[in-house]
Amino acid sequence: MIVExxxxxxxxxxxxxxxxxxxxxxxxETYGALxxxxxxxxxxxxxxSGDAHAAGVSKEDGKPGWWDNMIGPxxxxxxxxxxxxxxxxxxxxxxxxxxxxxxxxxxxxxxITFPGVTVADMVRLQKMLVDHLGIRKLLSxxxxxxxxxxxxxxAVSYPDSLASAIPIATTARHSAMQIAxxxxxxxxxxxxxxxxxxDYYDSQPPGRGLSVARMVGHITYMSDESMRQKxxxxxxxxxxxxxxxxxxxxxxxYLRYRGNQFVDRFDANSxxxxxxxxxxxxxxxxxxxxxxxxxRATARFLVISFTSDWLYPTYQSIEIVSALRSRxxxxxxxxxxxxxxxxxxxxxxxxxxxxVRGFLAQTLKQVSK
Amino acid sequence: MIVExxxxxxxxxxxxxxxxxxxxxxxxETYGALxxxxxxxxxxxxxxSGDAHAAGVSKEDGKPGWWDNMIGPxxxxxxxxxxxxxxxxxxxxxxxxxxxxxxxxxxxxxxITFPGVTVADMVRLQKMLVDHLGIRKLLSxxxxxxxxxxxxxxAVSYPDSLASAIPIATTARHSAMQIAxxxxxxxxxxxxxxxxxxDYYDSQPPGRGLSVARMVGHITYMSDESMRQKxxxxxxxxxxxxxxxxxxxxxxxYLRYRGNQFVDRFDANSxxxxxxxxxxxxxxxxxxxxxxxxxRATARFLVISFTSDWLYPTYQSIEIVSALRSRxxxxxxxxxxxxxxxxxxxxxxxxxxxxVRGFLAQTLKQVSK
Numbered sequence: 001m002i003v004e005x006x007x008x009x010x011x012x013x014x015x016x017x018x019x020x021x022x023x024x025x026x027x028x029e030t031y032g033a034l035x036x037x038x039x040x041x042x043x044x045x046x047x048x049s050g051d052a053h054a055a056g057v058s059k060e061d062g063k064p065g066w067w068d069n070m071i072g073p074x075x076x077x078x079x080x081x082x083x084x085x086x087x088x089x090x091x092x093x094x095x096x097x098x099x100x101x102x103x104x105x106x107x108x109x110x111x112i113t114f115p116g117v118t119v120a121d122m123v124r125l126q127k128m129l130v131d132h133l134g135i136r137k138l139l140s141x142x143x144x145x146x147x148x149x150x151x152x153x154x155a156v157s158y159p160d161s162l163a164s165a166i167p168i169a170t171t172a173r174h175s176a177m178q179i180a181x182x183x184x185x186x187x188x189x190x191x192x193x194x195x196x197x198x199d200y201y202d203s204q205p206p207g208r209g210l211s212v213a214r215m216v217g218h219i220t221y222m223s224d225e226s227m228r229q230k231x232x233x234x235x236x237x238x239x240x241x242x243x244x245x246x247x248x249x250x251x252x253x254y255l256r257y258r259g260n261q262f263v264d265r266f267d268a269n270s271x272x273x274x275x276x277x278x279x280x281x282x283x284x285x286x287x288x289x290x291x292x293x294x295x296r297a298t299a300r301f302l303v304i305s306f307t308s309d310w311l312y313p314t315y316q317s318i319e320i321v322s323a324l325r326s327r328x329x330x331x332x333x334x335x336x337x338x339x340x341x342x343x344x345x346x347x348x349x350x351x352x353x354x355x356v357r358g359f360l361a362q363t364l365k366q367v368s369k
Numbered sequence: 370m371i372v373e374x375x376x377x378x379x380x381x382x383x384x385x386x387x388x389x390x391x392x393x394x395x396x397x398e399t400y401g402a403l404x405x406x407x408x409x410x411x412x413x414x415x416x417x418s419g420d421a422h423a424a425g426v427s428k429e430d431g432k433p434g435w436w437d438n439m440i441g442p443x444x445x446x447x448x449x450x451x452x453x454x455x456x457x458x459x460x461x462x463x464x465x466x467x468x469x470x471x472x473x474x475x476x477x478x479x480x481i482t483f484p485g486v487t488v489a490d491m492v493r494l495q496k497m498l499v500d501h502l503g504i505r506k507l508l509s510x511x512x513x514x515x516x517x518x519x520x521x522x523x524a525v526s527y528p529d530s531l532a533s534a535i536p537i538a539t540t541a542r543h544s545a546m547q548i549a550x551x552x553x554x555x556x557x558x559x560x561x562x563x564x565x566x567x568d569y570y571d572s573q574p575p576g577r578g579l580s581v582a583r584m585v586g587h588i589t590y591m592s593d594e595s596m597r598q599k600x601x602x603x604x605x606x607x608x609x610x611x612x613x614x615x616x617x618x619x620x621x622x623y624l625r626y627r628g629n630q631f632v633d634r635f636d637a638n639s640x641x642x643x644x645x646x647x648x649x650x651x652x653x654x655x656x657x658x659x660x661x662x663x664x665r666a667t668a669r670f671l672v673i674s675f676t677s678d679w680l681y682p683t684y685q686s687i688e689i690v691s692a693l694r695s696r697x698x699x700x701x702x703x704x705x706x707x708x709x710x711x712x713x714x715x716x717x718x719x720x721x722x723x724x725v726r727g728f729l730a731q732t733l734k735q736v737s738k
Binding site: 112116173174175176177179180181183184186187188190191192193208209211212215216219222223224227228230231232233244245247248249251252255256259272276279280282310313 | 481485542543544545546548549550552553555556557559560561562577578580581584585588591592593596597599600601602613614616617618620621624625628641645648649651679682
């Protein structure tokens with residue numbers, strides 16, 4: 001399945017901060033076919049470092065999508081049955097307008113003059129894209145991690161526009177620890193002299209800082225157990241004591257590699273904006289409780305968490321489930337066994353596919369009635 | 370209890386890497402009085418960022434010692450009964466010879482020409498200090514975190530020189546995750562241009578990198594729960610949405626503060642050397658199993674871990690206990706309840722004091738027989 005990223009341009013996007021972006025571009029991909037009733041569309045929302053290329057093989061670089069094991073013919077999100085859409089978020093750096101885009105007012109890149117963006121802003125732009133595609137009501141919105149935050153925001157902001165919601169390995173609001181890990185990443189980026197207050201597009205990007213930020217991220221995406229299985233205490237290319245400050249242990253060289261790799265495909269300013277949006281996201285904000293906030297949602301829910309995910313631990317999914325149940329909403333919940341930590345939502349295909357497949361089939365049945 | 374750090378100088382210290390440091394200085398403090406039989410001495414070994422000032426009030430700066438709540442008259446390590454010693458480790462930066470010391474051969478500071486140091490090297494120097502003080506056999510050696518690694522090394526390297534051992538919140542070898550967190554800190558330091566390949570003593574130290582490293586460290590020392598209780602999602606000095614990249618949340622400003630504070634008292638090169646020593650430490654190295662290695666120890670053991678310590682989780686303490694029990698060694702173990710994460714060994718005074726007090730009294734009784 002060779003896919004090509006498409007682009008849509010909208011006149012303007014009004015942001016929560018009061019600023020209006022004009023125009024705004026959105027990168028997106030679609031998989032499968034929209035039926036005549038336009039009732040089989042599913043929106044996939046991506047995590048922090050994801051992009052519009054969720055499935056298939058990229059025509060551009062030949063790489064598989066970030067959730068290719070879950071989206072495709074016969075897979076959990078079965079493209080023989082459903083029309084699947086995924087778009088890059090606003091403030092991203094993978095085709096949608098963000099801090100690396102040109103500010104039409106100045107003719108220069110925004111950098112950190114780009115306005116602050118919220119998860120609700122990301123969702124607002126997705127809604128414009130869905131409208132643009134002529135879809136009145138989505139069969140489902142699904143995503144993991146920050147993608148799950150967007151799912152929750154969709155459910156309360158546009159309750160009539162989705163029949164079901166599948167938030168995975170996510171939370172209704174970041175804990176102090178989640179904010180803290182993001183803050184370390186931001187400080188690493190901003191401490192890199194090349195960051196230059198966000199103005200580096202015509203020179204060297206803050207690759208060292210961004211690399212350290214990504215290394216921290218990768219640790220939090222894994223688990224003690226998955227790291228033990230993958231690396232243990234194995235030394236890299238020697239078996240005797242070699243005390244220097246190069247990468248002695250395999251886990252060190254892996255992290256350095258992943259850190260460097262990230263620098264090639266991600267914009268440091270987008271890193272700052274997106275992590276701030278995650279930290280500020282609080283579905284209960286302005287409401288006396290999460291339950292009072294989430295009762296605006298009318299979709300049926302499937303909430304999934306993973307046993308070894310210590311970054312988005314199961315108790316955060318249970319908070320969502322409890323809030324929904326306390327308002328008598330239709331919600332199924334499953335904590336799936338996995339050693340992969342937070343990465344589980346990307347790699348644990350088996351049971352997750354079964355859960356999603358059955359839930360979508362049931363939703364389609366209810367919608368078709 | 371006003372205390373003053375003392376210094377001892379030894380002609381030489383032979384390191385595991387083959388290099389001999391000559392001379393070598395040791396900073397140490399003592400609390401309480403050594404009895405006539407010299408049978409009531411306890412060595413306290415410090416954690417990664419600790420120093421010789423474990424208890425009392427510093428004559429120099431008026432600050433309490435890092436384990437002052439555990440060491441003193443009537444406390445867990447009761448200085449009315451015991452003579453307590455604590456010394457700064459070799460490769461440290463708090464008075465003992467380290468990378469910030471002058472290399473006598475060149476007249477310049479060592480920087481990263483300082484030889485690689487192991488936990489066994491740290492213990493070898495402590496043994497020289499204990500000999501210097503005329504103590505043939507310690508009543509106990511105790512410490513938490515990296516201090517616990519030194520306790521384990523003491524028990525197997527000098528089995529006849531200690532009657533008991535109290536390793537707390539520690540491990541016989543770092544997991545891949547522990548190595549990974551240390552590596553992130555090292556990369557943050559080494560990526561700071563001011564690090565300048567370790568040669569910064571006559572200019573600006575790599576404060577930004579060291580600060581980021583310390584921020585990561587602090588997160589791993591706390592727990593999800595303790596961070597929630599201490600900070601939650603409280604905003605710092607405004608209660609409305611203020612999207613910029615200053616510290617919006619209290620947890621952010623706390624981490625920045627602790628990061629900056631650390632830069633004033635710690636040498637970045639020591640950070641590199643000490644974390645490498647921790648990562649390379651493996652009590653089982655050269656032996657078919659941890660049990661086969663630890664059976665050299667003849668001391669009686671009290672092993673303590675804490676429920677919410679996810680950096681040095683209880684299973685690592687249980688590995689030590691199992692290895693000791695499998696060789697029929699005298700070992701007591703307790704996992705104490707705490708929300709404080711790895712910091713628990715520094716702040717959970719109540720039960721920890723009771724455990725230590727009883728164990729030391731019993732050890733003294735056995736020694737006096």
